Amino acid sequence: MLSSTKYLIREGFRNLWTNRLMSFASMGVLICCLLLMGSAALVSVNISSAMGWLGDQNAVMVFLGDDVTAELSDSVKTQIEAVGNIKTIEFVSREDAFASIMSKLSDDASMVDALSDTAEFLPNAYKVTFDDLSRFEVTVDQIKQIEKIQHVSDKRDFVKRLNGINKVVSVVGLWIVGMLFVVSLFIITNTIKLTMYVRKLEIGIMKSVGATDWFIRLPFLVEGIIIGLFSGIVSFGLVTYVYLTASSAVTSTFTIGIVPYSSFWWIVLLGFLFTGMFAGSSGSLISIRKYLKNDGGISND
Amino acid sequence: MIEFRNVYKTYDNGTKALRDFSLRINEGEFVFIVGSSGSGKSTLLKLLMREELPSSGEIIVAGRRLSTLRHKDLPFYRRTMGIVFQDFRLIPNMTVFDNVAFAMRVIGMSSKAVRKKVPYVLGLVGLNEKARCYPKELSGGEQQRVGLARALINNPALIIADEPTGNVDPRMSFEIVDMLNEINRRGTTVLMVTHEHSLVKKFHRRIIEIQNGELVADSGPEVDYYA
Ligand SMILES: Nc1ncnc2c1ncn2[C@@H]1O[C@H](COP(=O)(O)OP(=O)(O)O)[C@@H](O)[C@H]1O
Ligand SMILES: [Mg+2]
Numbered sequence: 001m002l003s004s005t006k007y008l009i010r011e012g013f014r015n016l017w018t019n020r021l022m023s024f025a026s027m028g029v030l031i032c033c034l035l036l037m038g039s040a041a042l043v044s045v046n047i048s049s050a051m052g053w054l055g056d057q058n059a060v061m062v063f064l065g066d067d068v069t070a071e072l073s074d075s076v077k078t079q080i081e082a083v084g085n086i087k088t089i090e091f092v093s094r095e096d097a098f099a100s101i102m103s104k105l106s107d108d109a110s111m112v113d114a115l116s117d118t119a120e121f122l123p124n125a126y127k128v129t130f131d132d133l134s135r136f137e138v139t140v141d142q143i144k145q146i147e148k149i150q151h152v153s154d155k156r157d158f159v160k161r162l163n164g165i166n167k168v169v170s171v172v173g174l175w176i177v178g179m180l181f182v183v184s185l186f187i188i189t190n191t192i193k194l195t196m197y198v199r200k201l202e203i204g205i206m207k208s209v210g211a212t213d214w215f216i217r218l219p220f221l222v223e224g225i226i227i228g229l230f231s232g233i234v235s236f237g238l239v240t241y242v243y244l245t246a247s248s249a250v251t252s253t254f255t256i257g258i259v260p261y262s263s264f265w266w267i268v269l270l271g272f273l274f275t276g277m278f279a280g281s282s283g284s285l286i287s288i289r290k291y292l293k294n295d296g297g298i299s300n301d
Numbered sequence: 302m303i304e305f306r307n308v309y310k311t312y313d314n315g316t317k318a319l320r321d322f323s324l325r326i327n328e329g330e331f332v333f334i335v336g337s338s339g340s341g342k343s344t345l346l347k348l349l350m351r352e353e354l355p356s357s358g359e360i361i362v363a364g365r366r367l368s369t370l371r372h373k374d375l376p377f378y379r380r381t382m383g384i385v386f387q388d389f390r391l392i393p394n395m396t397v398f399d400n401v402a403f404a405m406r407v408i409g410m411s412s413k414a415v416r417k418k419v420p421y422v423l424g425l426v427g428l429n430e431k432a433r434c435y436p437k438e439l440s441g442g443e444q445q446r447v448g449l450a451r452a453l454i455n456n457p458a459l460i461i462a463d464e465p466t467g468n469v470d471p472r473m474s475f476e477i478v479d480m481l482n483e484i485n486r487r488g489t490t491v492l493m494v495t496h497e498h499s500l501v502k503k504f505h506r507r508i509i510e511i512q513n514g515e516l517v518a519d520s521g522p523e524v525d526y527y528a
Binding site: 007018201211213 | 343350351352373375376377378380384386392394403404406407409412451455463
């Protein structure tokens with residue numbers, strides 16, 4: 001068995017070399033597709049992350065009734081947390097709120113004068129952010145049910161739009177990745193098929209001496225996997241280089257954005273290797289299928 | 302060992318290649334199959350290799366009804382036979398050694414067995430010095446001897462040769478048939494299709510003649526050449 005394995009792997013490499021033009025063509029096509037897929041995925045990840053960040057900027061203010069004492073407000077907090085989907089919850093006292101307003105108005109002296117000593121008219125509040133923005137409305141409605149809550153600042157329109165954009169980005173990203181995968185599979189299959197003309201002789205001889213279907217298939221499979229792995233590694237190198245260069249450029253220009261590469265490079269690597277191997281091996285198996293299906297093909301091509 | 306029982310073969314396009322064909326070949330026989338071009342000789346061999354199925358009738362080889370073989374049984378059935386082709390069918394970018402070794406490797410034999418067996422069989426066909434040559438560096442006769450070595454390498458009980466001397470010059474042709482003869486003497490059944498009557502005459506073996514898909518002559522039991 002060991003010598004068979006060695007033979008099959010060597011045979012895979014020999015085929016690669018014999019058909020090196022086609023092998024390089026397959027790799028080229030696969031690398032292009034992997035790069036496009038990878039870019040689509042990375043852009044989509046960054047847009048999602050930017051959306052999340054924008055969402056955090058839009059905390060909901062939960063205003064408490066005038067009669068809520070310090071002790072009562074603690075129980076309200078517990079009740080809000082019990083609703084679930086709460087990421088952060090922060091108490092904003094009427095004094096804090098007043099100071100914040102005053103600082104925004106500080107340019108306009110007459111307004112400041114007019115408003116001084118009105119702090120007691122402002123309610124105490126909780127500033128709340130959510131884990132999952134898509135459940136924004138449900139969560140807000142549940143919070144509204146809680147007693148002693150006077151009012152919840154409701155920005156559903158904005159959140160709705162955010163969620164909409166996020167969904168579109170994910171769906172379009174998935175479609176692009178899916179279509180590119182099909183395209184690359186199609187091109188690889190046809191590239192390998194072009195080499196079949198040369199290999200018909202070998203397949204016929206293998207059949208005539210009694211090689212099993214799997215023994216005939218395996219060198220092709222090895223070949224497809226090598227093409228896939230190689231393409232995956234090259235694509236990973238290129239994407240890593242571009243991403244690191246781009247993110248250092250972007251972060252030095254803007255303050256926000258760009259998900260750090262260190263947090264997910266291994267997902268990109270595994271994704272590329274797996275997709276490459278899958279495309280390569282499926283391409284091989286699809287191209288050879290026709291030649292194994294019939295019992296003939298021994299005495300003539 | 303081989304039995305054809307009322308075999309008909311009609312191809313999809315309507316060509317009737319064999320009609321009511323019945324034949325028995327015993328283990329250890331050497332049989333020439335002759336007949337003009339298009340008479341159905343290759344069809345007969347294709348049915349034996351189970352490349353094609355008969356339209357009706359039954360073919361039995363070593364107790365196996367070929368019609369009952371499943372796709373996954375075929376490799377193991379084919380390991381019992383060695384096939385020699387008119388156009389040699391050698392792989393151009395493999396050496397003589399590798400072309401012969403290929404037949405062992407693709408059925409999963411160990412490289413140790415390959416190293417032992419290939420030189421032995423190349424010796425049988427007198428090609429040990431050419432082991433490192435590529436097919437294009439050999440004459441037609443030498444290429445066919447490689448084909449013969451490849452057919453022999455897995456110890457088949459039956460050798461099937463479809464016009465093995467068709468692309469070989471006459472002097473070499475005699476040599477090839479003589480080798481088949483020698484192989485037969487060691488116990489292997491040999492079936493050889495040819496339309497070179499001069500060759501057939503030199504070897505006093507059983508001769509079967511096919512015309513228009515029908516068996517028209519059978520010399521019967523072979524003349525014992527070595528007696
Ligand atoms: N795959 C095929 N499809 C259709 N007709 C075929 C096929 N193979 C052979 N034939 C026809 O069957 C007849 C017998 O062919 P064949 O067995 O090759 O004859 P031979 O080997 O004696 O020259 C011929 O008329 C040939 O054209
Ligand atoms: Mg023929």
